[in-house]
Amino acid sequence: xxxxxxxxxxxxxxxxxxxxxxxxxxxxxxxxxxxxxxxxxxxxxxxxxxxxxxxxxxxxxxxxxxxxxxxxxxxxxxxxxxxxxxxxxxxxxxxxxx
Numbered sequence: 803x804x805x806x807x808x809x810x811x812x813x814x815x816x817x818x819x820x821x822x823x824x825x826x827x828x829x830x831x832x833x834x835x836x837x838x839x840x841x842x843x844x845x846x847x848x849x850x851x852x853x854x855x856x857x858x859x860x861x862x863x864x865x866x867x868x869x870x871x872x873x874x875x876x877x878x879x880x881x882x883x884x885x886x887x888x889x890x891x892x893x894x895x896x897x898x899x900x
Contacts, residue, residue: 805846814843815856823854825862829893833886851885865892 806814820839823832836854839845845853855866869888873880 805849811849811853811856814845815853818843818857820857823858823862823889824860825893829889833889837882847882848879850882851880854882854885 818839821827821832821835823829833854836857837850840850840853851870855863855870858866866889870880
């Protein structure tokens with residue numbers, strides 16, 4: 803499957819009714835919703851993480867955007883599986899009682 807052009811991604815994002823993740827929601831539920839949308843719109847696996855990051859807000863957006871840039875700069879891609887595991891791990895760290 804070929805990667806989608808940035809204009810196509812922007813158009814798809816404008817039509818999505820995707821939930822926005824800001825760190826206060828259940829990450830697993832949000833990830834499932836994003837994954838279902840990616841499957842429905844035939845988003846290539848190599849671009850699912852990018853789509854998910856574009857559906858974030860606040861501090862979650864700042865952190866995940868920086869992490870995505872670092873991963874892409876280093877490895878060329880941040881796999882969907884690794885992204886999901888990372889978000890769930892981060893959520894677990896911040897939801898633990900202190």
